[in-house]
Amino acid sequence: ISNGTHTKYYSNTTRFSHVKEIAEGERKKSKKTSNSFEFTSYWADGNNKPITDLIDFTRTFFARHTILAILARYCVFTSENLLMVMRPYQIAATERILSRIENSHNREKVGTIEAGGYIWHTTGSGKTLTSFKTAQLACGLPYIDKVLFVVDRKDLDYQTMKEYDRFQKGAANSNASTRILAGQLQRSDARIIITTIQKLDRFVSMNKSHEIYKKHVVIIFDECHRSQFGDMHIQIVKSFKNYHLFGFTGTPIFAANAGSSGNPLMRTTEQAFGDKLHTYTIVDAINDGNVLPFRIDYIDTVRMRDGVVDINVHAIDTERAMADEGRIREVVRYILEHFDQKTKRNSFYSLEGQRVSGFNSILAVSSIPVAKMYYKILKEQLAESGRELKVATIFSYNANEADPEDLLPDENFDTARLDKSSRDFLEEAIADYNALFGTNFDTSADKFQSYYKDLSMRMKKREVDLLVVVNMFLTGFDATTLNTLWVDKNLRLHGLIQAFSRTNRILNSVKTFGNIVCFRNLEEATDKAIALFGNREAGGIVLLKSYQDYYAGYDEKGKHHPGYIELIEKLRTDFPPGVQIVGEDSQKDFIRLFGAILRLRNILTAFDDFEGNKIPTERDFQDYQSRYIDLHQSFTKEQNAEKEKINDDLVFEMELIKQIEVNIDYILRLVERYRKSNSKDRREIRVNIAKAVDSSIRLRSKKELIEGFVDRMTVSGNVEEDWKQFVSEQKEKELNSLIETEKLKPEKTQKFVENALRDGILRTTGTDIDGILPPISRFTITGERARIKDGVINKLLVFFEKYFGAA
Incomplete structure (x- = not known):
């Protein structure tokens, strides 16, 4: 194209x-x-x-x-x-690995570090597909006996196996135990094996001599940045004699972030795996639009004494201050007050057939005691405010929980070594989760792993709103619905990029960046991490601009980028409120200008400073939205929720319109004011109701319904309850009329409509729609059945748009 x-x-x-x-x-x-x-x-x-x-x-x-x-x-x-x-960087990485295998084989370097290397591809760039193709093509080489793909966590071998099976059913072999792994290593037909480094290490420890050690094998380590730099790695490469060792990582360990513990000869990725074979950094991925940039808020919760700059010297005092219950209560209050704003809870979209609002988030904290305090206070404040957010927590024992280097300890599922207080607390939190979702998990070894998998699945489906963690879920977890990370722990370098990257997967036009809210001063750590894993100039690409830049405009590389104020002024000047936009060229200019305003406004709503500085007035903005929707409907017959290309040169930002539009609750508040007001104010409120409805894509289809409700409004009663009853009566009356007019099957039609309104999708193909139609021959010369079906579908679509989300 x-x-x-x-x-x-x-x-x-x-x-x-x-x-x-x-x-x-x-x-x-x-x-x-x-x-x-x-x-x-x-x-x-x-x-x-x-x-x-x-x-x-x-x-x-x-x-x-x-x-x-x-x-x-x-x-x-x-x-x-x-x-x-495959994408170009995936192809390049695969070819570099195959070339290294071929060259080292020909030069008799097999079994040395020169026979391997590592691939630096940023988190979220599709390393699983690259590794699959690499494994598939490598095992096709005549001299290669086996390819081992090694992950560093038990849940990841399950995820990888699912992905490999999706690419090609039966292409790889997974294993639930070391015994099964041993059997696969002996079988000649098991060419590609997925396992964990723990199982492979146990196999090597239990089998000091085995025929596999003499075989020609390719070993690929996924996320080769942490657990492989230890005794396990050394033991594995000592045992295998004819190997090519490759590592994939999104955040390599360099000398600058290697730390001082462990084997001094195994501290960096290059020391462990050899040359860097290909690079695709976070800067490349953001430039290509494969991942999103970050928007970072630094919220000051503890004022340091003047002159205190060395965080390590004062670390104990600082952590004590950070763990103060009063401070945590303030942080929780901030999170709950800004939760809807940061996670865009006014934006609706369809996810796996379900209508969901906004995104979800993770709260990363410094220790298990702090995680317990956060969870408890979150529950308390939610109960006090009457809000219904689904909150969960997960943590496990880790000897290096307070790692001074902040390189995020490896995840494990060890709950047995938690102290009694922490394990009891985790039991209670899992019981809360069971009550929410009708599950039956606990902290026993098997059920805790099942809890992890279930929680992971529900995070991806946006069923959990806020997850409190210490280290778990901060590496290797991908969920497109996650847009916000609240941070109350010290992160740096590799650990910082890994944690931040949980938020930057692409989903839709509303999710334009990953939201990071820091309750600690991580600005310097962030700059260093981005410089290390991008380059010195990467900050301008990886991080969003400041609020002032977006609001007032900025100059960059000799080009002026107009700010929100400038665009609004141009809108007011070129297209004054209430003046009709005449001519196609003028209409296109308006569409482009208002689209640019919508995109900027979408970014600005994430900034606390934007509250109170929104221009123009709500009423004028609704007028402009109404015109934008009118033009969209006149330029295209069929509305589409996504960016929509019109005439090859226009882009309608309908997804952004839908996230800022008014909803039924807003209209009902106006109706309540209308009911209580005198006759003079009533006219003004009635006009406001009409303007609000016209400015909303969803409410336009409900205009007749809303006006009918206002017309029959009584001076007494409960507006919300009266509205629900009115909608229910009108829906039943209209559906019965439709069934009678079109001679549809009553019970099947009612069930069909009920399912559509529940799921937020009216399916116009398949057996369900055919099942509600009157009996007509499929083989009439005139094509009567198709004509009747199209007519029924069109009427059902109008009915669906009118009543979906009405009450």
Whole structure:
């Protein structure tokens, strides 16, 4: 796909699935997926420099060797019959590893550090697919007997196996025990094996001599940044004689962040694995749009005495102050007051067929005692305010919990060594979780691991709002619904980037950055980490600009970027409130300008300073929104929740409109004021109700319903209860009329509509929709059945838009 200047490539599945999604016409909010334009790829050279020009792209991408390699080697036809094509940096990394295997084999360097190397690909860049293709192609080499893919946690081998199975069913072998691993290592047909470093270490300890040690093997370590720098790593490479050792990491250990503990010859990634073979940093990923940048708030909760600058000297006193119950209560109050703002709880979208509001978050704290205090106070303050947030916590024993180097200790599932108070507390917290979700977990070894997996799944589905952790979930956990990390612990270098990166997975247009809220001064640590894992100039790419830059505008590299105030002034000047926008060119100018304002406003709402500085007035902004929606409806027949390309040169930001629009609760508050007001004020409030409804995509379809309710409003009664009753009566009356007019099957239609309103999706294809239609032959010459079906679907869609989310 190209316009001459910008050229991208994608698999046929991406296009076919995108067309299919549109054709199915499901009334649900889209998100950025592998079926959307955002997930097509730029072609690039080996140093990640994009090749965007059409002529340059054609010259390199369609070179005979390149196109054949992409088609034959670097596409994956998944078990779900989806075609995936690898990105340039994934291809480059795979080729570098295969080249290193080939060269070291030919030069008889097998079994040495020169036979391997490491791949530095930032968190979230798709290392699992790269490792899968590497393993698949490596085991196809005639002299390679086995490929071992080694992860550092038990849950990760389960996740990796699921991913490998998705890429190709049965391509790899996993193992629940060291005994099964031993059997797989003996079997010639088990070419690719996924295991944990703990199981592999136990196998080596229990089998001092084994025929596998003489075999030609490729060993790939995932996230090779921490646990492998110890005795286990040394033991494994001592036992195997003919190996190629490779590591994948998003945050390598360099001399600057190596620490001083452990074997001095095994402290850095390069010492353990050899040369760096390929790099794709967080800066590359953000520039390519594969992950999001970070927006960081520093909230001052403890004032240090003047002159106190050495955190290590005063660490004990500082930690005591940080763990003060009064301070933690203030932090919790801040979190709850700003929770909706940071996690964008006014924004709705569809996730796996469910309608959900906003995103979720993790609170990372310094120790288990502090985690217990936070959980307890969160529960207390939520109960006092009557709010219903789903809060959970998880922690386990770790000897290095207070690691002075803050390199995030490895996750483990050891609860047996927790002190009695901590284990009892964890039991109670898991009991709270069981009560919330109808589960049956506890702190016993097996059930605690099941709790971890269930909690991980519910975080990904946005069923848990806030998770309190010490170290768990801060590395290796990916959830696109997670947008905020609240930080009350010291992080630095590798640990900081790993923790922050939990928030920067792409989901939709509303999620434009990962939100980091620090209750400790981590500014210097953040700058150092970004410089180490990006470059010295990376801060401008990895971190968002300041509030003042977005609000007032800024200059960068000789170009002026207008701020929110400037754009609003231009809006008022070029398109005054109440004046009609005439002519297509003017309308397009308005669409582009208001779209830019919506994008800036979406970023600014994350800043506390924006509250109280919002311009224009709410009423004027609603007027502009109404015009924007009017133009969207006139330019396109079918609304789409995602960014929508119109005439190839317009982008409607409908997803951003939907996150700032008014809702039914807002309208009902206006109705309550209308009911209590005198006749003079009533006219003004009625106008406000009409303006608010017109400015909302969702409420426009409910305009007739809202006006009917206002017309029959009585002076007494409860507005909310009266509204629910009114909606219920009107819904039943209208549905019965539709069933009668279209001769639909009553019970099946009522069930069909009930399911649609519950799930937030009206499915217009499949057996359910066919099952409600009147009996008509499928084989009429006139095509009567198709005509009747289309008519019914259109009426049901109008009904659905009117009543979905109304009460």
